[in-house]
Each structure stands twice: as C-alpha cells, then as structure tokens.
Amino acid sequence: MNPLSSGLIGFHFSCFSSRHTQAQSPARAAMMNALEEWYDYEQAVIKALAGILTLFFAGILLHEAGISNPLSDFIYEFYLDPIMGESTGDSGYNMVNTMTYGLVLAMFAVALSGWLRHLGVDSSDSTLLALLPFVFWAAFGEVVEDAQMFSEPLSALFVSPGVHFQTAAWVVVAGAIGYSVVNGEYEEEERFKRVQVLSTLLIVGQFAIFGLSILESDRVVLNEIDLWPFLLLSVAGMTAPIWLAQSAEKFDHVQRSVYFTGIGGSLVLFGAMVSFMLWRPEESLNLWPLAVVIGVPAVLVYAMVQHGQEAADELAAHGIIAGVLPPRMTEEQYLDSSSKEKDLIESLRSKAVMAYPVAFLPVAGQILDGLATWIGIDYFGYHEKHVVSAAVIDLFDTAATFTVLKLAIGGIILWFYTLANFEDRQQHLRLLIGLALMVVGMAPGLRDVLRLMLGV
Secondary structure: OOHHHHHHHHHHHHHHHHHHHHHOOOOOOOOOOOOOOOOHHHHHHHHHHHHHHHHHHHHHHHHHOOOOOHHHHHHHHHHHHHHHHHOOOOOOOOHHHHHHHHHHHHHHHHHHHHHHHHHOOOOOHHHHHHHHHHHHHHHHHHHHHHOOOOOOOHHHHHOOOHHHHHHHHHHHHHHHHHHHHHOOOOOHHHHHHHHHHHHHHHHHHHHHHHHHHHHOOHHHHHHOOOOHHHHHHHHHHHOHHHHOOHHHOOOOHHHHHHHHHHHHHHHHHHHHHHHHHHHOOHHHOOOHHHHHHHHHHHHHHHHHHHHHHHHHHHHHHOOOOOOEOOOOOOHHHHHHOOOHHHHHHHHHHHHHHHHOHHHHHHHHHHHHHHHHHHHHHHHHOOOOOOHHHHHHHHHHOOOHHHHHHHHHHHHHHHHHHHHOOEOHHHHHHHHHHHHHHHHHHHHHHHHHHHHHHHOO
C-alpha cells in the first residue's frame, strides 16, 4: 500500500472517530440534510412501494364502487378476507400473502433507511433500544385482542399484519413529536420537558381509545371483569415519562419520545391483560412456558454481551463500530486496504458484534419464537397458521424442527453481522435490518407465550 493510500485510510478512520463521538451525544439535533443523495436502489424501492400501494387502494376503491375486476378479487381473496376472518377466530395466512408481507417488509426497510438518513435521525443501536418497547406493545395488543377484550372496530386493528401497521403509526407519531421538539427553538431543559408532556398526551390518548373499546366489549360487560388493574397500570403508563426520565438520559429527544410512548402504551395494554388474567380461573393459567421462553433468550443475551463487551468497548475507544465503515469509504476500498485500524477491527469484530443490540436482539427474538412455537404446539395443542412454518413442522410431525430452524436462523443473523460491512451512509439500513429481524421473531414469539400463559 502506498503512502498516499495509507494516509487516506488514516483520514477515513479519524473522520469516523469524530463522527461517531458526535452521533452518541444525546443533545445532537436531528436535522434534515436536503443535499443527502439517494442510492439508486432506494429510489427504485420507493417507486415500487408507491406502485404497490396505488394498486392496492385502487383495488379497494373499485370493489367499494361495485365494479367487478380481477385486481379487487385478488386483493380480497389473498389479503383482506384472511385478515377480516382472523378477527372472528379464523386463520389468515396463505403462501401469497406470506411472501408479499416478507417482500414488502424488506422493501420498507430499504426505503425507510433512506428517509431516516435524510432526516438526520440517529442511526446508532440506541434507536433500536428505544424502539424495543413497541415490540412488547404489539404483542400485548394482539393478546388483548385474542382474549376478546376489544370491541369492534378496534379489534380488527390488532390482528396481524394490521397490528404492525398500527404500531408503525404510533412510532411515527411519537418520533415526529420528538423531531419537532429537537428542531424547535427551545432551551435544552425545555426540550426535555416538552418531550415528557407530549409523550404523556400520546399515552393518555392510547388509554382513552383502548379503554373505551375495552369497556364496551362483550367479554368485559357480560363477565363483569374487574378493570381496576387496567386502570392502575394505565396510570403507571401515563406517568412513565416522569419516572423513566433517568433511564432515558443517553437517548436523544426523538428516541426518548418513542421510548416513553412505547413503555407507557405497553403498560396500558398490559393492564388489560392483568385484568383478564385475574378474572380467568387459576387452572386455565400456565406460567411455566413464560419462564422458559423468556428465560432462555435472556440468558443467551447476557452471555453474548458478556462475551463481546470488552471487544466492543476497545473498538469504541477508537471511535469504531465493527461492520460500519468510515465516511466516504466503500466496502471495496476497505477490503483492499491494510492498516492498523483494520487489523484491530478484524481481530475483535467477531466478539464485538455479540455485544451490539442490532445483533443480539434479533438472535434472541428468533430463539424466543422457536421455543414458544415448540411448547405451544407440542405441549398445549396449538396449531401453526403460517404456511411456511407449518410445512417445516409437518416435516417430522413435531414443532421441535421449527425450533432447530430458528436456532439456525439466529446463527445466520450473527454470522451476517460478523461479516457485513455497511458504508457510513448505510447505517440506517444496518439498523432497520436488525429491527425487522427482531420484530419477525420476537413479536410473534411474545404473543404466543402470552397466549399460553392466559390460556386463550
């Protein structure tokens, strides 16, 4: 390597160190960068998503207008009818919608990564931690719907995949509030208070919307379910931005608003679950699956973090995140380079990755889902409604095969983050890939084990 190239690599890494330090500052303002260029693949994906949405809503409008056509028939047969059927207890997955959901999720992650980069939203793993409560929010909401504690029309909004769109909507609103505060002309202390107040209002809104639906549900009215636990936990949720303030000190204001709203809303929904659980006969409850399904991934996460934290800290001391390249460096340049910084990264990255939330949370989510499915089907007689998963389970007539598959997927995720190199401008894509992999495992796994616990 010639001296000029060596100097260039050193410059890249020094720029990375400076930028990394700035990105970790909680006070960093999220500012839109209008000059930020889009990748060609981001533009293509956004256009494709726009086309898909146009066709989808065109099919619905034609159906509502009473105009018979193949597009509307296709949309209702494979997408809308299965979802509407789920709210009455029927399964709602087929090969067509399963493949579509997976494809759209991947496209959405790519498109959203570009938008977040333009908006200047923090791309560190802290954003993933701030979003984690909403995974529990979605699972709690689905279980409350499974317990038939929502009345129409709200119950339909807690049926998968619709619940994930609703979750995304709450996340966007919470994030937009934080973003508006960051970009407003306020003192830092006033910004924090505004985030607390506005997050509280969002949680109060959830309590009002969900509470009214729960009060009017046949399950609650006919069985006279005591809602005091729901009220008490909702009060805890509505005050979450106050008593969680210290735990959010390392977040920026966008992350804080999402974090506060996610935990507060989760407590509201969890309160409804507790009310149902206390009404439910004791013999209908099953607590041991919760200990296994949550305990095993928790132990795994602890072991991964313990194994990788020292290496991650050593890289962080140099302003380096394993798998994230310095500004203006491409993967090809990195692979062709030789420097002390690269040698340090390559010697530590396999360990350091284990301590990154973007890696250990998706791995834990996959294992959680595999354990919940195995226990639910083999020990409690539940059935698998996802067509691909059902085929794996039927292969050997046991859900243990699905658990083994999930273990393998977890290993592949860890292997991917160990080897992958993301350009500096692709950090949001790195984050959203981890988020998607976490959600598709952890959310259904949590729902399944909570259903087992409540016996619904």
